Amino acid sequence: MADLEEQALQAEEKPKKPEKPKKEFVPKSSAGIYLKRYWQLYVLLLIPLVYLFIFKYSPMYYVLIAFKKYSIVQSVSEMPWAKNHGFEYFIKAFQNKDFRYALRNTVFLNLLDILAGFPIPIIFALLLNELRLKFFKKTVQTIAYMPHFLSWVIIYGLALQLFTPTDGLINMLIQKLGGEPIHFLDNANNWVGTYIGLGIWQSFGWNSIIYLAAISGISPELYEAASVDGAGRFQKMWHVTLPCIRPTIVVLLILALGNILGSNFDRPFALQNNLVLKNAEVISTFVYKNGIKGLQFSLTTAVGLFQSIVNVIFLCIANWFSRKMGERGIV
Amino acid sequence: MKIHVDETSREIHSLRTKIGDWVIIFICVLIAIICLLPMLNLLARSLSSSEYLVKHQVYLLPKGLNFNAYSTVLDDPKYIRAFGWTVLLTVICTFLSLAVSTLCAFPLIFEKLKGRSVFNVIITVTMFFNAGTIPNYLLMQKLHLLDNPLVLIIPGCLSVYNMIILRSFFYGIPDSLRESAEIDGASYFTILWKIYLPLSKPVLATLALFYAVGRWNGYSDALMYMKNKDYYPLQLLLYNILNNINSVEVSTQEGFSTPGLSESLRAAVVMFSTIPILCIYPFLQKYFIQGVTLGAVKE
Numbered sequence: 001m002a003d004l005e006e007q008a009l010q011a012e013e014k015p016k017k018p019e020k021p022k023k024e025f026v027p028k029s030s031a032g033i034y035l036k037r038y039w040q041l042y043v044l045l046l047i048p049l050v051y052l053f054i055f056k057y058s059p060m061y062y063v064l065i066a067f068k069k070y071s072i073v074q075s076v077s078e079m080p081w082a083k084n085h086g087f088e089y090f091i092k093a094f095q096n097k098d099f100r101y102a103l104r105n106t107v108f109l110n111l112l113d114i115l116a117g118f119p120i121p122i123i124f125a126l127l128l129n130e131l132r133l134k135f136f137k138k139t140v141q142t143i144a145y146m147p148h149f150l151s152w153v154i155i156y157g158l159a160l161q162l163f164t165p166t167d168g169l170i171n172m173l174i175q176k177l178g179g180e181p182i183h184f185l186d187n188a189n190n191w192v193g194t195y196i197g198l199g200i201w202q203s204f205g206w207n208s209i210i211y212l213a214a215i216s217g218i219s220p221e222l223y224e225a226a227s228v229d230g231a232g233r234f235q236k237m238w239h240v241t242l243p244c245i246r247p248t249i250v251v252l253l254i255l256a257l258g259n260i261l262g263s264n265f266d267r268p269f270a271l272q273n274n275l276v277l278k279n280a281e282v283i284s285t286f287v288y289k290n291g292i293k294g295l296q297f298s299l300t301t302a303v304g305l306f307q308s309i310v311n312v313i314f315l316c317i318a319n320w321f322s323r324k325m326g327e328r329g330i331v
Numbered sequence: 332m333k334i335h336v337d338e339t340s341r342e343i344h345s346l347r348t349k350i351g352d353w354v355i356i357f358i359c360v361l362i363a364i365i366c367l368l369p370m371l372n373l374l375a376r377s378l379s380s381s382e383y384l385v386k387h388q389v390y391l392l393p394k395g396l397n398f399n400a401y402s403t404v405l406d407d408p409k410y411i412r413a414f415g416w417t418v419l420l421t422v423i424c425t426f427l428s429l430a431v432s433t434l435c436a437f438p439l440i441f442e443k444l445k446g447r448s449v450f451n452v453i454i455t456v457t458m459f460f461n462a463g464t465i466p467n468y469l470l471m472q473k474l475h476l477l478d479n480p481l482v483l484i485i486p487g488c489l490s491v492y493n494m495i496i497l498r499s500f501f502y503g504i505p506d507s508l509r510e511s512a513e514i515d516g517a518s519y520f521t522i523l524w525k526i527y528l529p530l531s532k533p534v535l536a537t538l539a540l541f542y543a544v545g546r547w548n549g550y551s552d553a554l555m556y557m558k559n560k561d562y563y564p565l566q567l568l569l570y571n572i573l574n575n576i577n578s579v580e581v582s583t584q585e586g587f588s589t590p591g592l593s594e595s596l597r598a599a600v601v602m603f604s605t606i607p608i609l610c611i612y613p614f615l616q617k618y619f620i621q622g623v624t625l626g627a628v629k630e
Contacts, residue, residue, distance in 0.1 A: 038441075038519075040518055040519040041519055044438050044519070048431055048432075048435035048489055049453070051488065052453060054470075055485075055486050056457040056461075059470045065466075124362065127359060128359070132352070136359075138616075139363070140359045140363050141616070142613050143363040143366050144363065144366055146370075147366055149608045149612050150548070150608075151550065151566050152548075153548075153573065154566075154601055156570075156573060157569065157597070157598075157601035158369040160573065160597075161372055161598065161601075162372065201366070205366070212620075233348065233351050266548075266551055270550075270570065287464045291465045292555055300465050301466060304464055305463060312460055
């Protein structure tokens with residue numbers, strides 16, 4: 001009864017709240033009074049907006065050179081349009097064997113990343129959730145988060161130490177056990193495995209944070225009910241934990257799939273070398289080498305634009321799909 | 332009889348739970364070892380003497396313990412300079428980015444602000460559409476930022492993702508605090524400075540960590556926009572060192588072994604450029620977990 005009364009009281013109080021600010025704060029919509037009150041907020045927003053316009057929006061103008069014949073001496077508006085209604089460089093890009101390889105590798109490496117790397121943080125979070133010793137759990141977490149804080153250059157340095165055929169730790173162990181040294185870093189096919197493996201090593205701990213947070217939000221009553229029904233550890237994982245974190249999993253998976261043509265620069269560039277370019281060149285490194293180094297500005301701008309547009313389309317499809325499946329959208 | 336059966340089944344059940352617990356502990360220890368192993372190997376190499384390194388006898392513990400490699404690194408002005416420059420860069424970038432993020436996040440929590448949804452769209456679009464590497468490069472050229480140390484500071488001074496984390500946190504601060512201050516006639520600057528910032532210390536610490544790590548670890552902007560070697564951040568210097576040594580190694584792989592000192596020196600340089608972050612992040616763990624969780628809560 002007392003609870004009900006309290007609830008009733010709260011319900012009564014609630015509608016009162018919004019009234020107050022209305023009377024006090026929203027002036028009778030005269031622009032002058034409005035600005036007098038809120039100009040400070042616009043002043044605060046000024047710097048971030050100027051930043052965004054200069055560094056995020058104004059380069060979009062230069063996207064035009066994808067459709068033009070680039071020349072150093074002319075401004076963008078003066079440059080002549082490219083042939084084939086401006087699409088000359090897009091056609092050239094797709095005729096370029098290196099670009100086709102880069103495109104293939106980008107998609108392939110991203111797919112492998114999802115296939116091999118996506119489930120691991122979930123499994124790790126499930127394992128951590130079973131640990132009862134607080135101190136031990138925290139230690140394991142701290143250690144697992146460590147690789148996320150290393151730069152890809154450092155990880156490349158570590159990989160050299162571990163995988164060099166002559167004196168890398170792993171190859172020394174393989175040789176001790178009587179095996180042949182494996183060329184992890186300079187054989188194109190092995191390189192793919194190394195790239196994926198290092199990616200998992202770097203990110204699985206960090207990516208588990210979000211699942212752990214989702215798991216900690218599950219009501220303990222569900223587990224108690226499952227225990228009463230005689231569910232064991234794995235049954236609880238399968239029938240309680242996983243269904244409860246399903247929305248998180250779906251959203252993250254869709255986000256990852258939407259980013260299938262996205263390419264980070266730091267990771268492939270730090271890890272690749274000339275011996276493995278066949279499998280290691282991705283769009284971002286292709287653009288850097290042919291554009292900034294090779295000065296083929298129109299071609300690489302076209303490539304970058306193609307990548308951005310496809311990426312946006314994929315993200316929109318992924319978002320639409322996510323909502324269709326009854327999950328929260330990402331945008 | 333029935334009670335007896337119940338007890339044995341319960342015993343079996345608890346035994347299974349116990350075995351399961353140990354298996355999980357074992358797997359977690361294994362995972363921790365996999366995470367630490369490369370670092371231990373690196374540390375061992377950096378502290379070992381060259382004779383053992385050449386003979387391939389160094390695994391996880393240093394042999395012939397000495398600090399020669401570290402003293403070589405610390406004596407070389409090239410590394411000290413790059414280290415100092417990167418520390419300076421990281422500190423400036425972190426403070427600037429925190430300031431800009433706050434300026435961006437705070438006004439957007441006011442539902443009464445006209446044009447709020449427009450601002451939100453302007454900001455969100457930049458998360459999903461990027462002009463691309465070359466247009467950005469041409470912009471830097473136009474702004475005369477190429478080869479200018481400012482290029483390592485200004486273009487990265489706002490991460491929309493981090494800004495959203497901060498905004499989510501600001502939303503969590505009760506409106507009543509702000510409203511009572513407004514009634515008392517406090518300006519918005521005062522509300523931000525006196526109420527919001529002091530309450531947001533944990534999330535600001537998280538963002539500081541994210542920005543600092545991003546700047547400390549980033550090398551691609553310097554690679555693209557910076558030709559003057561004096562302004563190379565530590566990571567780019569390290570990248571060049573690793574690749575030069577590596578190319579020498581490839582060419583001399585057959586025949587004679589790699590020189591031992593350069594081996595331990597290389598390990599020492601890698602260690603040297605990792606240590607600052609490894610010393611900081613464990614203390615901020617509580618905060619950054621909260622930060623990542625907030626980042627997942629989008630409007």
